[in-house]
Amino acid sequence: MSQTITFLTPDSLAFPSINYALAEPNGLLAIGGDLTSERLITAYSNGIFPWYGEDEPIMWWSPHPRAIIDTSEIRINRTLRKVINRQQFKVTINQAFEQVIALCADAPFRNEDTWIVSDMVNAYNALHKKGYAHSCEVWEDEKLVGGLYGVAINGYFSGESMFYSSPNASKVALALFVQLLRQQGVTFIDCQITNPFLESMGCKEISRDLFSQIREQMKTIALPQHFWATRQISD
Known part of the structure; x- marks a missing residue:
């Protein structure tokens, strides 16, 4: 399966399959979206978590191995x-x-x-x-x-x-x-x-x-x- 980054929009809580996550940097799957409770629950339910630093966009990860x-x-x-x-x-x-x-x-x-x-x-x-x-x-x-x-x-x-x-x-x-x-x-x-x-x-x-x-x-x-x-x- 090809690996690509998805850019999230506020109007959808959907995440791509974690199988699309990049190998380098390991596990980067998507960028953007927001940190609403609904999005976080959706993310964790699918094995995805946010991880980013100050002044960076929200980045979502699902590393391999786990x-x-x-x-x-x-x-x-x-x-x-x-x-x-x-x-x-x-x-x-x-x-x-x-x-x-x-x-x-x-x-x-x-x-x-x-x-x-x-x-x-x-x-x-x-x-x-x-x-x-x-x-x-x-x-x-x-x-x-x-x-x-x-x-x-x-x-x-x-x-x-x-x-x-x-x-x-x-x-x-x-x-x-x-x-x-x-x-x-x-x-x-x-x-x-x-x-x-x-x-x-x-x-x-x-x-x-x-x-x-x-x-x-x-x-x-x-x-x-x-x-x-x-x-x-x-x-």
């Missing part, structure tokens, strides 16, 4: 297991979404080069209010010290970003969040693009075709109504 974490294969080493067992952190769901995304955008290791621009922050806050974007928070002495956020279409969860200000906080968030999803029969979370941190937690790459197949399977999993309710998930 990075995922199999929920049965997440790596929790001895040190992390001890941290979790010490219960030094409190872990919650959807208690501080706006704080999490703001801290992800301002994380020091990004060196002021972030794709979480103000329009993205506003768009995902709106998506959270509609019940599609969710966060997992890690607290130490009542201070928010780590967390992650992403988008869920039923049992399909696509992670967007993480942050930490206390050692191991983001690892604890990911480990307990994956465990929570696994209990509901969710077999993987979408990491989009891998990096050394995710690889240390068990992230692996799979083909676009396999990703599409298991994504559709996860979308059929109807999570319990209370699943995304604001609550504590650590012991």
Whole structure:
């Protein structure tokens, strides 16, 4: 199938097949459109996500291969297991979404080069209010010290970003969040693009075709109504 970039218009939410995504830059599929909740839901439902920088047009991606974490294969080493067992952190769901995304955008290791621009922050806050974007928070002495956020279409969860200000906080968030999803029969979370941190937690790459197949399977999993309710998930 030939590879080409589609230019989106505000009057249509349709995306091209992800099989049209470019090989270089890897996964670039479309440019333009907007960040309305309706478009974002359509995009994630099809394995597409926005990623762009300040003063750039909105760019939409579906890379090949795709990075995922199999929920049965997440790596929790001895040190992390001890941290979790010490219960030094409190872990919650959807208690501080706006704080999490703001801290992800301002994380020091990004060196002021972030794709979480103000329009993205506003768009995902709106998506959270509609019940599609969710966060997992890690607290130490009542201070928010780590967390992650992403988008869920039923049992399909696509992670967007993480942050930490206390050692191991983001690892604890990911480990307990994956465990929570696994209990509901969710077999993987979408990491989009891998990096050394995710690889240390068990992230692996799979083909676009396999990703599409298991994504559709996860979308059929109807999570319990209370699943995304604001609550504590650590012991």
